[in-house]
Amino acid sequence: MLRLGSSFFLFGLINNVLYVIILSAALDLVPPSTPKGIIAFCNIAPALVAKVGWPYILKGRIRYAKRLTGCCLLSAFGMLIVAFFDTLFMRLLGIGLASFSSGLGELTFLQLSTTYAPPSVAGHSVGYFSSGTGAAGLVGAFLWWEVRGLGVRVGVGLSSIMPFVIPLTYYVLLPQPTAFLASSAAYEDLPSANMPYTPLPTADDDMLGEEEGSSPAGPKHSVSLSARDKWRLVRPLLVRYMLPLCKPSPRSSFRRLLTPCPTVCVYLFEYTINQGIAPTLLYPVPSPNEHAFLSKIIRSVRDYYPLWQLVYQTTVFLSRSSISIGIPPLPARLLSLPAIIQAVILLLLTVESAVGLFPSDADEAWSITAVFLLISLEGICGGSAYVNVFYRINQEKPPHTTRDIERTRQEREFTIGSVGFADSTGILFASIFAVPMEVALCRQQVARGKLLCKGL
Structure with a gap:
């Protein structure tokens, strides 16, 4: 349980910390004559698009490994654009990319929590993810306070390394859902009479999902x-x-x-x-x-x-x-x-x-x-x-x-x-x-x- 809680805490922390860094750096990212509200808008609107569109448009199983790797790369790329381009348009573009990645990441981690059973374990995951998102506010504000003296290029550029903690945590620290199912059915609330035990898919199975148009790997993946x-x-x-x-x-x-x-x-x-x-x-x-x-x-x-x-x-x-x-x-x-x-x-x-x-x-x-x-x-x-x-x-x-x-x-x-x-x-x-x-x-x-x- 310690590894599970630590993993979801890190997911929440890293996924949301860039959002806070961008807001904390708003005064340094745009010219004095530009309303700072435009930073807040570009920092939330793409995330909203991701949360609205992704669950309703895509079908089939979620391939968590590939999706989280994509979020990591998109966040890092967005922050690098903010760091190395001085024009307002390019910086807003970079903020938008990082925002979209953050929105998709939050959606994905909440969905990932549902793959754990029994419900007490799933609730444990949500609780620690939520705690991580709360810690992001404090950590992000503190980090920018410490690095802002280095300037936007160096300070924001260094923050682009942080998203790589997510795939590292997913592959190295996060336990598999089957680790909590040694003596129970895959879902406690399913009717268990005459129903054989079927473990939840592992990380390798996630690579075989149907999301984004991939081919089904077998009968149980055709849903x-x-x-x-x-x-x-x-x-x-x-x-x-x-x-x-x-x-x-x-x-x-x-x-x-x-x-x-x-x-x-x-x-x-x-x-x-x-x-x-x-x-x-x-x-x-x-x-x-x-x-x-x-x-x-x-x-x-x-x-x-x-x-x-x-x-x-x-x-x-x-x-x-x-x-x-x-x-x-x-x-x-x-x-x-x-x-x-x-x-x-x-x-x-x-x-x-x-x-x-x-x-x-x-x-x-x-x-x-x-x-x-x-x-x-x-x-x-x-x-x-x-x-x-x-x-x-x-x-x-x-x-x-x-x-x-x-x-x-x-x-x-x-x-x-x-x-x-x-x-x-x-x-x-x-x-x-x-x-x-x-x-x-x-x-x-x-x-x-x-x-x-x-x-x-």
Whole structure:
């Protein structure tokens, strides 16, 4: 289990760390006159395309070895383009390639987790992958802080080596699914009566899949899900995990109330806060005489935004690691709770930025502390939503259990992959909403005599 957890932690860390490095380096990658939001857009839109298109278009078994090797090479190539070309178009192209690879990689690792059984082992994989993606925020920001002095060419060029950890981990560290099936059937939830034991395919079998038009290797590889099969699988997930509304229940009028979905809404609220509101949460620099501790952390007005990001990334990492450290997952009925809390946080921080939650003559330490706590809670909700949603999907049984193990395998892989675009959709919408929100909040602050946002 240690090797399995370490492998999926590294998958999550390396797959997401380049995304964070690009965002951290945004100021150094584009000319001063270019809106920095274009970096965020190019860093998420291609990933969304990969998550939307790949599970629905391609058929047959996933060839994990070849796909992960391709993601590695594409990421490295994209980062090298960013490093060695100075024009804006080429750098955005490189960012787009790395983003597409990251989106496809996240989709692939979540699908890979479904090949492990029993369900407790599969859930273990998802928990550690989620923890790795949370750690990527801290590691990526720290790495760029350390290498930014070397310049874009050297700093980004060095980061292009990191994707090669993925195939190395896959081939050397990751245990085979059969290592956990010595005394059980391939899937615990399949009917076992009169059903012979059939081990899951090994890495060598993955090379024989049908994805991308390869020829089937035998009868058990001839299964592929049709468009109708995929719609049948994804339809119940739309109302539970992706769309803004949950389906009404005839058993209770209370459940007919509209509730936010745990993925799109969480990420929409979360990244609107991070990109549109957090840059305006500025206060006078604390005086060393009155606030000895705060004055050591905040030395200038420009320190506030990095501080909020550090608080956010730290709490996201902790909450995404919840399942891997043994905290029980949220009950299915509470999956909407993080989105509801995020909506309240969005409202409170908007009010704080626009008019202030505390009187104008109050000590700014109260406002700083309140924002610190709200952003901490924001990170906890965001990380909790991610890990719990994918954990629940990983543990769900196929809606129509069959005796065909290969078909069940593909249904599991498609199910967890089909909702992967929900978080990226929320981030993309947030990047669109954040720019006008930041401008409007800054204007509101200036109107009431608070000019800090104009001095950045």
